[in-house]
Amino acid sequence: MRNVLRQPESPQPESHKSCYTCGGAPAENTCRLKNVSCNFCKRVGHIERVCRAKPQYTVKKVVAKPNRYATNSIAVEEEEYGINRLISSNQVIRTLLIPDVHVTLNNVVIPMQVDSGASLTIILEHTFKRVCLPYQCMESFHTVLKDFQGSEVEVLGVTPLLVKFSSFTMSLPVVVVRGPRLHSVALNSVQDLIEEYAELFSDTLDTVKRSPVIFHTKGYLQLIQGNARRVPFALNDRISEELDRLVEQGIL
Structure with a gap:
């Protein structure tokens, strides 16, 4: 054994x-x-x-394993927060007010609100009766207007009014509506200015109409020449287009 x-x-x-x-x-x-x-x-x-x-409660920590196959990649971490309830203090939360401007319509000052997202300047019916001239009448307006709630706005017509604001004076089409609404100055006023002074808002550059400008440099200074910077391949076409535009305008 x-x-x-x-x-x-x-x-x-x-x-x-x-x-x-x-x-x-x-x-x-x-x-x-x-x-x-x-x-x-x-x-x-x-x-x-x-x-x-x-x-x-036990919380398990999960350790993310690095991806050894990912090269030249960008890691993006998304954070998500859960909200169970909202508690408000006794303070009154004030919303941002829309800026008011005083615009002169046919020599009558009317407080209006700036609405840069709209394309029409709107006034109410009783305001039109204040600013309209004896011979002035409205034309038909066939476009359907709706407010933010989707309700249709009752439009009475459109009429040209002499608008004065700061140093700007111009006759603009104004839409007259009915109902408890606010007067608003829209984007069409700015668009009319751009169309009237198109040469000032063009993409081309103007040249000096006076005598040529001469730059005096010191003779002993040496010119500095640098190599072109490397740019991403995807931007080559856009950079070439921009260089061609500068050459056409005489900048380069």
């Missing part, structure tokens, strides 16, 4: 027991917190940290 020596078993470590009252060293009888009530279950004999009635 073969002699087999049995190795002595290693002693198993004793399980660590903690105090039922505070979670520290086991001393339930002498623990100084044994008469304290729990903040969670309101029972006497333990604290909230070791309360068995309180659910224990």
Whole structure:
């Protein structure tokens, strides 16, 4: 028979027991917190940290593994926030007011609001009766207008009025509507200015009409020449178009 020596078993470590009252060293009888009530279950004999009635949540940390195959890539992290409820203080939240301007219509000052997103200048019926001349009448307006709520606006017509604002004076078409609404100055006024002074808003550059300009430089200064910068391949066509435009305008 073969002699087999049995190795002595290693002693198993004793399980660590903690105090039922505070979670520290086991001393339930002498623990100084044994008469304290729990903040969670309101029972006497333990604290909230070791309360068995309180659910224990464990958060697992997930470590993202680096992608070794990704080269020349941009990592974008999206953050998402959950909102359960909104609590407002007693302070009144004030919204941003629309700027008001005072525009003169047929020599009558009318407070109006600037609406850069609209294409029509609108006034109310009673305002038209104040500013209209005795011989002035409205023309039919066949376009259907709707407000932000989708309700149709009752349009009475359109008429040209002499508009004065700051140093600007011009006759502009104004739409007359009915109902409790606000007067608004729209984008068509600016568009009319652009069309009238098209040479000032063109993309081309003007040249000096006076005598030629002469730049005097010092003769001992050396010219500095630098190499062209490298640009992305996708921008080559756009850069070429811009250089051609500058050459056509005489800048280069």
